[in-house]
Amino acid sequence: MSPALPRDIVMRPFKSSISLVQSRxxxxxxxxxxxGELAMGRFISYTGxxxxxxxxxxxxxxxxxxxxxxxxxxxFILNHQGQFISKSSVLRPFFEHWKMARDFFTRREAEHWKQxxxxxxxxxxxxxxxxxxxxxxxYDEFNPQESLRQAERYKCSRxxxxxxxxxxxxxxxxxxxxxxxKPTAEPDMFFSVQAESVPLFSVFIGLDLAILFSNIYTMxxxxxxxxxxxxxxxxxxxxxxxxxxxxxxxxxxxxxYFDAQGKVxxxxxxxxxxxxxxxxxxxxxxxxxxxTKIGMEQYSLEPWSRESSDPPAMEWLLIDSWSYESHEPPxxxxxxxxxxxxxxxxxxxxxxxxxxxPPPAVSxxxxxxxxx
Amino acid sequence: xxxxxxxxxxxxxxxVEDVRGTTAMLMFIMEEACQTAMMGEWIAVKEELNxxxxxxxxxxxxxxxxxxxxxxxxxxxxxxxxxxxxxxxxAQSINKTLDIYTEVxxxxxxxG
Numbered sequence: 091m092s093p094a095l096p097r098d099i100v101m102r103p104f105k106s107s108i109s110l111v112q113s114r115x116x117x118x119x120x121x122x123x124x125x126g127e128l129a130m131g132r133f134i135s136y137t138g139x140x141x142x143x144x145x146x147x148x149x150x151x152x153x154x155x156x157x158x159x160x161x162x163x164x165x166f167i168l169n170h171q172g173q174f175i176s177k178s179s180v181l182r183p184f185f186e187h188w189k190m191a192r193d194f195f196t197r198r199e200a201e202h203w204k205q206x207x208x209x210x211x212x213x214x215x216x217x218x219x220x221x222x223x224x225x226x227x228x229y230d231e232f233n234p235q236e237s238l239r240q241a242e243r244y245k246c247s248r249x250x251x252x253x254x255x256x257x258x259x260x261x262x263x264x265x266x267x268x269x270x271x272k273p274t275a276e277p278d279m280f281f282s283v284q285a286e287s288v289p290l291f292s293v294f295i296g297l298d299l300a301i302l303f304s305n306i307y308t309m310x311x312x313x314x315x316x317x318x319x320x321x322x323x324x325x326x327x328x329x330x331x332x333x334x335x336x337x338x339x340x341x342x343x344x345x346x347y348f349d350a351q352g353k354v355x356x357x358x359x360x361x362x363x364x365x366x367x368x369x370x371x372x373x374x375x376x377x378x379x380x381x382t383k384i385g386m387e388q389y390s391l392e393p394w395s396r397e398s399s400d401p402p403a404m405e406w407l408l409i410d411s412w413s414y415e416s417h418e419p420p421x422x423x424x425x426x427x428x429x430x431x432x433x434x435x436x437x438x439x440x441x442x443x444x445x446x447x448p449p450p451a452v453s454x455x456x457x458x459x460x461x462x
Numbered sequence: 463x464x465x466x467x468x469x470x471x472x473x474x475x476x477x478v479e480d481v482r483g484t485t486a487m488l489m490f491i492m493e494e495a496c497q498t499a500m501m502g503e504w505i506a507v508k509e510e511l512n513x514x515x516x517x518x519x520x521x522x523x524x525x526x527x528x529x530x531x532x533x534x535x536x537x538x539x540x541x542x543x544x545x546x547x548x549x550x551x552x553a554q555s556i557n558k559t560l561d562i563y564t565e566v567x568x569x570x571x572x573x574g
Contacts (some may be wrong), residue, residue, distance in 0.1 A: 113485060119487060129501060297488065300526055307518050311505050
């Protein structure tokens with residue numbers, strides 16, 4: 091055992107206090123580091139578009155966020171930011187999850203800790219922390235005014251005090267919010283807190299809440315974005331990879347296949363600016379397209395020329411229905427005689443996207459330049 | 463007794479290192495939280511989740527970038543000099559980016 095050096099004896103009081111602070115920050119940083127890595131993986135899987143991977147990341151992120159809440163101390167968070175949480179449409183559902191813990195353990199206690207299936211707290215860490223929270227009565231009713239007053243004791247001076255930014259644009263933003271966005275929720279309290287349960291070492295509550303809330307907000311936005319993405323690509327299974335045929339009254343026919351997202355591409359000669367109507371047929375399910383509403387751009391290489399129609403190209407056209415009913419053939423307004431002649435310009439691409447939730451289905455048609 | 467000044471210097475250097483590291487780590491954690499939230503903000507703007515994007519926009523400005531700038535601009539952060547300047551600039555750049563996002567949403571909502 092090595093003797094204590096004079097230097098160590100001098101440093102000991104200071105070292106012990108600063109190392110306590112450092113250890114506390116290191117724990118926060120560790121949580122943030124894991125959350126940050128998961129968030130980056132979530133971002134990549136979101137842009138990559140793998141639903142299974144998205145779900146896995148979602149579950150991991152949520153579990154870790156809940157574990158972090160238990161570490162910081164649920165009552166302390168609610169004491170400190172309870173009003174804010176209760177008004178937030180994102181944070182409120184996340185924190186209301188802890189009502190489940192109270193209900194679950196109350197039910198178990200009534201059943202003498204038997205015969206109640208645990209479906210809500212699957213990971214052992216969630217179960218243990220929820221149990222600790224229940225044993226310490228973290229879920230009883232409380233008085234918000236009193237708890238906020240008590241929480242003042244634990245604030246970390248002005249170092250990380252939560253306050254309003256002195257940005258001059260705050261008024262403009264508030265006005266914009268008031269004008270266009272709806273209020274989120276009614277400002278009532280929903281949680282219970284006992285001030286004695288607040289851990290004393292939560293002096294870095296501002297730091298913890300910054301880490302925690304940023305991840306909760308981001309997680310929620312990913313979920314909403316994924317929901318929007320799924321709505322956009324939801325097509326009937328039979329429609330995927332099914333062949334479709336485009337035909338015009340003057341005999342132009344093209345065959346193509348729907349892809350997994352319900353898109354199908356047809357290549358047409360640019361002289362279709364004279365062809366007014368086309369039929370798309372996929373095993374008897376038909377729809378008619380008015381090509382005059384789509385618009386196109388006509389390119390010619392020698393000499394170089396470029397003409398845009400009205401409406402301009404790249405304009406989406408909604409097709410509101412597919413049907414098995416027999417329609418009269420579209421009128422042929424102009425008969426083409428020799429459109430495969432030497433003056434045929436570059437090709438144009440028609441893109442048809444099956445759109446929306448069936449039924450009724452909605453499709454979109456797009457003309458794009460194929461030659462570039 | 464040439465050891466005494468070195469002894470004092472050594473203690474002093476330890477204290478400076480600890481305080482400096484702790485202060486820098488505080489700002490670093492705030493900066494990382496900014497980045498996480500900005501990923502969500504970008505997704506919200508891209509997917510046209512206007513309400514969520516504006517809520518998060520104001521929250522970041524109020525609680526993350528604003529707080530980081532206040533901290534980096536205060537006398538406390540001089541302990542981490544010159545890192546405090548870097549973090550202050552980072553907070554300002556986040557605010558600029560949020561301004562652009564706000565303008566995008568404003569145009570989207572007002573139609574120009």
